[in-house]
Amino acid sequence: QSALTQPASVSGSPGQSITISCTGTSSDVGGYNYVSWYQHHPDKAPKLMIYDVSHRPSGVSNRFSGSKSGNTASLTISGLQAEDEADYYCCSFTYSSTLVFGTGTKVTVL
């Protein structure tokens, strides 16, 4: 299985909105509504930010939102804050009951 494709980096100024894309295939992203997004700060465990494409776990800011169209999922961070600077990974359930992660995106707050 091939890693889902994400942009290597995305940047924005405080208060702006940014969107991270995650492109897969009909065997993963396009075939199921089981896409999740993770925020990963160095030397910490990844944190679930979005599950099932667009749902936020309890405690996650509503500045984070998710969507999907065809084989591409997206994570949008609105009202960008300094604390949002981190690596972000998408993840999808696949037709063979495995998981596949995205290549990762480094978000920089200018």
Added chain:
Amino acid sequence: QLQLQESGPGLVKPSETLSLTCTVSGGSISSSNYFWDWIRQPPGKGLEWIGTLFNSGSTYNSGRLYYNPSLKSRVTISVDTSNNQVSLKVSSGTAADTAVYYCARRSGYYYGSVADWGQGTLVTVSP
């Protein structure tokens, strides 16, 4: 509150087997309808899913195993219910297996979402 703690040797020689254990506290590894995942991150690279054991609710003898196809020939995941632990073995280690290894849990109701993670443990494969 569920806690997952990875443990094992931090240094493994090439060609040897990498063995890690995840000790679960604040919950039972025998609880039904959960996936127990292993995920790793090589230095400077992204997250890679290794495999999972799914407890469907029947006896653990029928727990289902799923592995990353690229690692399947070298990976074994097993469970020790008496010690509330899940284990990972990666045989024929190479430098490419050097990574932070995470133990994690997914609910069977949310197939694609890893909600609970351990802190991770670094394993280096080197002579």
